[in-house]
Amino acid sequence: MKVFASHRLPGNGLETLAQHCDLRVWPREEPVPNAELIHSLSDCDGFICLLTNRVNRDLLTHCPRLRFVSSMSVGVDHVDVPALTARGIPLGNTPGVLVDTTAELALALILAAARRIPEADRFVRAGNWRPELPWRPDMMVGKDLAGATLGLVGLGAIGQAVAHRAQAFGMRVIAWNRTAKDVAGVRNVSLSELLETSDVVSVHVALTEATRNLIDANAIAAMKPGAILVNTARGGIVDEAALADALKDQRLFSAGVDVFETEPVEMDSPLLALENVVVAPHIGSATERTRARMADLAVANALAALEGKPMPHCVNPEVYSA
Numbered sequence: 001m002k003v004f005a006s007h008r009l010p011g012n013g014l015e016t017l018a019q020h021c022d023l024r025v026w027p028r029e030e031p032v033p034n035a036e037l038i039h040s041l042s043d044c045d046g047f048i049c050l051l052t053n054r055v056n057r058d059l060l061t062h063c064p065r066l067r068f069v070s071s072m073s074v075g076v077d078h079v080d081v082p083a084l085t086a087r088g089i090p091l092g093n094t095p096g097v098l099v100d101t102t103a104e105l106a107l108a109l110i111l112a113a114a115r116r117i118p119e120a121d122r123f124v125r126a127g128n129w130r131p132e133l134p135w136r137p138d139m140m141v142g143k144d145l146a147g148a149t150l151g152l153v154g155l156g157a158i159g160q161a162v163a164h165r166a167q168a169f170g171m172r173v174i175a176w177n178r179t180a181k182d183v184a185g186v187r188n189v190s191l192s193e194l195l196e197t198s199d200v201v202s203v204h205v206a207l208t209e210a211t212r213n214l215i216d217a218n219a220i221a222a223m224k225p226g227a228i229l230v231n232t233a234r235g236g237i238v239d240e241a242a243l244a245d246a247l248k249d250q251r252l253f254s255a256g257v258d259v260f261e262t263e264p265v266e267m268d269s270p271l272l273a274l275e276n277v278v279v280a281p282h283i284g285s286a287t288e289r290t291r292a293r294m295a296d297l298a299v300a301n302a303l304a305a306l307e308g309k310p311m312p313h314c315v316n317p318e319v320y321s322a
């Protein structure tokens with residue numbers, strides 16, 4: 001069977017996979033051009049992709065032999081899952097292994113945004129901390145986390161991992177989830193109560209049609225003045241233009257943004273012009289250990305599919321009962 005991988009993966013999982021199929025790996029750092037992708041997949045049984053590969057109906061029309069897709073990601077908003085399911089194609093993803101790592105990044109952004117860390121770093125490097133303007137009571141003052149309320153939009157595994165860490169910082173934690181969840185020390189509230197009462201709002205829902213633009217201009221306007229917004233989930237959930245306006249007016253204190261509607265973020269994004277925004281290039285799962293584990297799961301899903309077995313982590317397991 002033929003399998004195409006759109007990028008090299010960490011570790012030696014792809015070497016193992018190559019012993020079980022005719023594997024072609026896109027060798028370059030730059031993304032595989034669309035025409036090349038279509039050509040490569042035209043006679044492939046399997047596709048190992050990244051979250052940067054759009055697996056949509058158009059692509060699928062060029063993949064007559066496709067029998068499985070394995071994405072090295074937990075999020076699958078880059079894939080048209082109903083289209084795969086309609087063709088009986090299982091989609092694998094990599095849940096679980098990136099929970100702690102992503103929660104750590106959320107906390108890092110919360111701390112960085114609350115204590116203005118990147119701004120302080122820029123301040124020192126620019127030579128603004130000088131003898132005639134030394135330490136002073138109002139220099140670079142931020143917000144305390146202890147005693148503040150953290151509102152989690154989404155209380156899945158990552159939201160819960162953020163809750164535990166925030167509790168260790170002395171934060172009160174409230175959460176909104178589509179179905180309320182019983183998590184120690186976390187009070188379930190409506191989204192409007194969360195927005196109105198949280199000092200920090202952190203987003204942890206998957207991007208779906210139901211959550212697209214969930215934190216829209218009205219939601220941002222409903223946030224507590226002086227609050228902080230952090231998004232480590234997906235761009236497309238938060239209205240970036242409305243967020244930038246609220247930050248520019250200093251109605252919101254600051255924001256930490258790891259994920260953008262368009263990635264890589266365009267350099268003329270209004271968010272990039274603001275001192276009170278901490279940005280990162282979608283690095284929620286970016287640690288050596290976690291990326292290796294994600295690669296291992298992506299390969300395990302592919303190996304199972306090659307052997308005609310159910311994938312260990314399948315987004316659309318209904319394909320197996322059809």
Ligand code: GLV
Nearest residue numbers: 072073074075285
């Ligand atoms: C990262 O964003 C992922 O979905 O794995």
